[in-house]
Amino acid sequence: MGYFSCNAESATAICDSYNFDIKRKPNNKPIEIREFPYDDLVAATNGFSADSFLGKGSHGSVYKAILDDGKLVAAVKRMKYPKQTTSLARRSCTTCVAAENEIEILSRVRHPRLVNLIGFCPDSNDGKLIVVEYMPNGTLHDLLHSRPRPPGWTRRVRLILHVAKAVQALHSSNPPVIHRDIKSSNVLIDGDWTARLGDLGLALRGHVEDVRVRCTPPAGTLGYLDPGYLAPGDLSAKSDVFSFGILLLEIVSGRNAIDVNYSPPSVIDWALPIIKHGEYASICDRRIGPPAESAVIRQLAVLAARCVRSTAEKRPSMAEVVECLTVVNERVHAPIWNSLKRRVRRVEEEEEHRPSFVDGGGHDLEEVVRSTRGSRRKLNRKVSSVLGAEYEGEDEAMIGERVLRSRSIGSVNEIKAGSGGGVRKGVGVAVKVRLSKSRSVGAVLGSPKIVRRNKRGFLIESVRLDMSKLVISLDGERSDRKMLEKPLVSI
Numbered sequence: 368m369g370y371f372s373c374n375a376e377s378a379t380a381i382c383d384s385y386n387f388d389i390k391r392k393p394n395n396k397p398i399e400i401r402e403f404p405y406d407d408l409v410a411a412t413n414g415f416s417a418d419s420f421l422g423k424g425s426h427g428s429v430y431k432a433i434l435d436d437g438k439l440v441a442a443v444k445r446m447k448y449p450k451q452t453t454s455l456a457r458r459s460c461t462t463c464v465a466a467e468n469e470i471e472i473l474s475r476v477r478h479p480r481l482v483n484l485i486g487f488c489p490d491s492n493d494g495k496l497i498v499v500e501y502m503p504n505g506t507l508h509d510l511l512h513s514r515p516r517p518p519g520w521t522r523r524v525r526l527i528l529h530v531a532k533a534v535q536a537l538h539s540s541n542p543p544v545i546h547r548d549i550k551s552s553n554v555l556i557d558g559d560w561t562a563r564l565g566d567l568g569l570a571l572r573g574h575v576e577d578v579r580v581r582c583t584p585p586a587g588t589l590g591y592l593d594p595g596y597l598a599p600g601d602l603s604a605k606s607d608v609f610s611f612g613i614l615l616l617e618i619v620s621g622r623n624a625i626d627v628n629y630s631p632p633s634v635i636d637w638a639l640p641i642i643k644h645g646e647y648a649s650i651c652d653r654r655i656g657p658p659a660e661s662a663v664i665r666q667l668a669v670l671a672a673r674c675v676r677s678t679a680e681k682r683p684s685m686a687e688v689v690e691c692l693t694v695v696n697e698r699v700h701a702p703i704w705n706s707l708k709r710r711v712r713r714v715e716e717e718e719e720h721r722p723s724f725v726d727g728g729g730h731d732l733e734e735v736v737r738s739t740r741g742s743r744r745k746l747n748r749k750v751s752s753v754l755g756a757e758y759e760g761e762d763e764a765m766i767g768e769r770v771l772r773s774r775s776i777g778s779v780n781e782i783k784a785g786s787g788g789g790v791r792k793g794v795g796v797a798v799k800v801r802l803s804k805s806r807s808v809g810a811v812l813g814s815p816k817i818v819r820r821n822k823r824g825f826l827i828e829s830v831r832l833d834m835s836k837l838v839i840s841l842d843g844e845r846s847d848r849k850m851l852e853k854p855l856v857s858i
């Protein structure tokens with residue numbers, strides 16, 4: 368978007384020499400690609416109305432479509448062919464080629480990090496209609512450059528890891544797929560805030576030595592295009608690694624790949640000298656500042672610099688990139704868990720030194736139970752709200768993130784300290800708390816009521832977090848690792 372795109376004149380025009388496997392999903396079920404009647408798609412988009420319009424690319428416009436009596440929401444790409452295109456002329460028409468190519472590749476490759484194909488409408492005179500999964504949260508480009516609140520580091524790292532996994536999936540398919548147009552406007556964000564790589568119009572499926580790959584002219588988007596990819600024979604998966612490196616710099620710096628407001632305008636020319644001097648924090652998006660852990664930005668910057676090396680062979684493979692980003696992703700979450708762990712430990716220590724609750728006068732049993740319930744209500748409310756704030760609205764600015772985090776931890780502290788006046792803690796009763804979605808945290812903590820009597824017959828309630836058993840679900844996905852020892856957010 369916004370950049371000049373090179374042409375892929377014959378990305379699929381040359382006869383495909385592959386005898387492709389039967390279309391299969393990983394679970395061995397064939398991928399179902401639907402064929403939609405033109406009229407159904409016209410109805411589903413209200414006649415391609417302005418209300419349904421989602422955006423425009425170099426090959427046509429994209430519309431939101433409501434299909435199957437409202438059960439399916441999809442995006443329809445209307446790839447307009449030039450007027451009076453004959454079948455012969457279509458062979459060299461870039462839009463026609465891109466449309467055919469996208470359908471051909473996406474009907475064979477399916478992955479949760481890709482914008483997958485649902486179906487298509489056979490040729491109409493108008494052009495080709497491709498029906499793909501609808502991505503309600505727009506593009507990564509818009510998220511980085513057009514939203515008033517830029518995403519924080521946890522979200523940025525998570526999104527770039529999603530993209531890395533998508534590219535790795537393409538490269539490791541058989542035969543491999545080289546995307547050739549990795550850029551922020553081709554990364555879309557789904558309803559779970561997962562990044563999905565889309566727009567496979569320029570992609571090539573095949574081994575580098577294959578005729579088709581060797582005969583297809585270079586293509587891509589300026590600013591992201593591998594400078595070493597000058598002739599068809601130069602293409603390899605490492606060209607995608609280069610574009611990915613540019614995207615990584617864009618995510619870290621919040622700068623466009625090419626931005627004339629900067630000198631030098633190219634993000635790579637601007638960032639590389641800074642990275643070489645080890646001034647990693649200087650390339651961070653100024654709107655959010657550097658991440659809490661300096662190792663996070665160092666690792667991201669060094670990885671980006673490796674991806675954009677001029678010698679293609681020296682660039683890492685996407686498998687290596689995924690591995691590296693997985694580590695960074697763990698690290699970027701570490702401050703949250705370390706801080707939570709520290710506070711819980713402090714509270715436990717305080718509890719150990721707290722004088723025994725029973726004072727022998729003034730409090731009756733009912734009063735104890737009442738105060739305990741009050742404390743628990745506080746716990747429910749704060750923990751769930753904090754988790755919601757941190758993980759559902761995490762794309763607030765960095766300052767917001769920090770405030771919310773400290774509040775989330777404080778709330779755990781507060782519960783224990785707050786209830787200390789009426790409740791003695793740590794008497795061996797442990798509630799193993801499973802935190803699934805933020806919504807359910809309060810409910811889970813509230814549900815088990817564990818009450819025992821102390822020596823004098825008073826009720827004692829214990830709410831104790833068994834931290835090694837925490838199961839926290841982020842963006843609908845689960846991780847049940849020992850999160851505090853190895854904090855890892857499921858990706």
Ligand SMILES: Nc1ncnc2c1ncn2[C@@H]1O[C@H](COP(=O)(O)OP(=O)(O)OP(=O)(O)O)[C@@H](O)[C@H]1O
Pocket residue numbers: 368372421422423424425426427428429442444482499500501502503505506552553555565566
């Ligand atoms: N699956 C989708 N769900 C929701 N919106 C989409 C979807 N695909 C594309 N869009 C919207 O439509 C716009 C145009 O997308 P398209 O893929 O045609 O072009 P582009 O990638 O932005 O540009 P170019 O074609 O030059 O690469 C996107 O910027 C996005 O806002």
